[in-house]
Amino acid sequence: MNQELKDPAPSFTIDVVVITPHKGHLSVALAADAVPWDVPRNGESLNSTARRLASEVTGLELSWIEQAGAFGDAYDHPSGAPISVGFCAVAPLGTADHPEQSFSWHDIGHLPPLPERQRIMVDSAVEMIRDRMDLSPVAFKLLPTSFTLSELQAMYELLLAKRLHKASFRRALQAAWLVEPTDEWRSEGRGRPAQLYRLSGKRRRKARRAVRFDLL
Amino acid sequence: MNQELKDPAPSFTIDVVVITPHKGHLSVALAADAVPWDVPRNGESLNSTARRLASEVTGLELSWIEQAGAFGDAYDHPSGAPISVGFCAVAPLGTADHPEQSFSWHDIGHLPPLPERQRIMVDSAVEMIRDRMDLSPVAFKLLPTSFTLSELQAMYELLLAKRLHKASFRRALQAAWLVEPTDEWRSEGRGRPAQLYRLSGKRRRKARRAVRFDLL
DNA sequence: TCAATAGTGTCTGTTAGACATTATGGA
DNA sequence: TCCATAATGTCTAACAGACACTATTGA
Numbered sequence A, B: 001m002n003q004e005l006k007d008p009a010p011s012f013t014i015d016v017v018v019i020t021p022h023k024g025h026l027s028v029a030l031a032a033d034a035v036p037w038d039v040p041r042n043g044e045s046l047n048s049t050a051r052r053l054a055s056e057v058t059g060l061e062l063s064w065i066e067q068a069g070a071f072g073d074a075y076d077h078p079s080g081a082p083i084s085v086g087f088c089a090v091a092p093l094g095t096a097d098h099p100e101q102s103f104s105w106h107d108i109g110h111l112p113p114l115p116e117r118q119r120i121m122v123d124s125a126v127e128m129i130r131d132r133m134d135l136s137p138v139a140f141k142l143l144p145t146s147f148t149l150s151e152l153q154a155m156y157e158l159l160l161a162k163r164l165h166k167a168s169f170r171r172a173l174q175a176a177w178l179v180e181p182t183d184e185w186r187s188e189g190r191g192r193p194a195q196l197y198r199l200s201g202k203r204r205r206k207a208r209r210a211v212r213f214d215l216l
Numbered sequence C: 001t002c003a004a005t006a007g008t009g010t011c012t013g014t015t016a017g018a019c020a021t022t023a024t025g026g027a
Numbered sequence D: 001t002c003c004a005t006a007a008t009g010t011c012t013a014a015c016a017g018a019c020a021c022t023a024t025t026g027a
Helices: A046-058 A116-132 A149-160 A166-175 B046-058 B116-132 B149-160 B166-175
Strands: A012-022 A025-030 A065-071 A083-090 A104-107 A146-148 A179-186 A194-199 B012-022 B025-030 B065-071 B083-090 B104-107 B146-148 B179-186 B194-199
Touching (some): A012 A046, A012 A065, A012 A104, A065 B065, A083 B083, A146 A179, B012 B065, B012 B104, B012 B116, B025 B116, B025 B149, B046 B065, B046 B083, B146 B149, B146 B179, B149 B166
Parallel strands (some): B012 B083
Antiparallel strands (some): A012 A025, A065 A083, A179 A194, B179 B194
16 A cells, blocks of 8 residues: 555545444444555556455455445545545455454444545445445345354344344345355354355346335 | 647546437437546536536536546546546436537447447446436436426336336326426327326435345 | 327235244253 | 244235226327
8 A cells, every 4th residue: 555645646546445344333444544545556457456455454355345436526635636436345244353454443433533535435335335235245245154144134234224124034035045044053142043044146036126216 | 628638638537428318219418429528627526527517518507417436447538537537417308409519419329439438437327327216316307397207107118128017107106206297288199188297396205115135 | 980198996916014923042 | 941032924004017997189
């Protein structure tokens, strides 16, 4: 990364908001009270720059990372660049338990003061996850590869910030052929042990949605 | 606009894909076989630059214009800039009937060769409209302020590229309190005249959507 | 009159959500 | 044993889609 301003201001930067669940909330990785950012190296694309940054932050190859857009109206940015391309990446549960050198994780509800442009980016990244979770398996990428259905539901509830109906949640999941059971079970304190599931690679039911008018 | 390269390559450009319905298809405005683009003037924000460009293209103040993201991996762009911020704007039916000086409208199914970066932008803009139409009144912005329900349905069918059920469409529309009738009627050739409606400014029903798993 | 389009009423299969019940472990 | 959690079955209201029907105009 290039967080020390040794060069003149670049023409644009790539900023990556890496989000992971931690202690029942969403957390974002920061370095020196700023969202990790860099500029593309020779011939590097926007996406591959973002992927490289994300793997530096987490030590993992993240499987969900998407562009959130260009941000330039707020000029406060560590680089001095006129615009920054913001990316949103998600890391699975547990990533925040072992922070990489020079990064730390912060609850999105209690962020330190950030450069204005990056504060807007973090908000956009969270909103982007919420908007896309019914079209993209982003909620699954925030969990380990195997998980209980209760954990999956809790993740949906965390992202959507509302309670869901257990039976309906599982029925919809089953109808979509989205998960498949493993032969493992997990006992978590009291209560009946839960079966572990994983995201199924099989064909999905074709989405037979009616037109909705859920406008604001 | 700044389509003649008199200055050195800017650090980024604003490109605006203006889309309007025309003869039963979607059309996009081009100038000299390129999507209109410019750079922000002194102190101009990304959004206001895009709005200015869009009004130069259509002669109107467009009410739906959103950023589609930053595009930089395809280096072919008239400006020579390393990245461009793409916007998608929609203009109401009829806009393409009276083209402004130096702009022309092209069916998105039969576009002339465009700079690679801009071809990707046009695809993204169309996809963006499709993705957002159930959360944003974008379909209404592609119609005049008053319209028949059949016209509205035809617009939804054009954008979604599939046929819709008439009775269901109207029921959902009514349940959402989305439109209100005017006292005007329109007779279009043969058949019973249709009542004109407009987008209602009233409170919407709160969207009581279940969780969907419409993943690919 | 026929043709064409607007608009509505009814039926049926599907589904979301409420509720209840069974299953299975730990304390 | 009691309690907590997993998992599932049943009922009901709401709704999408199919179909048929009426309404109203121009040719």
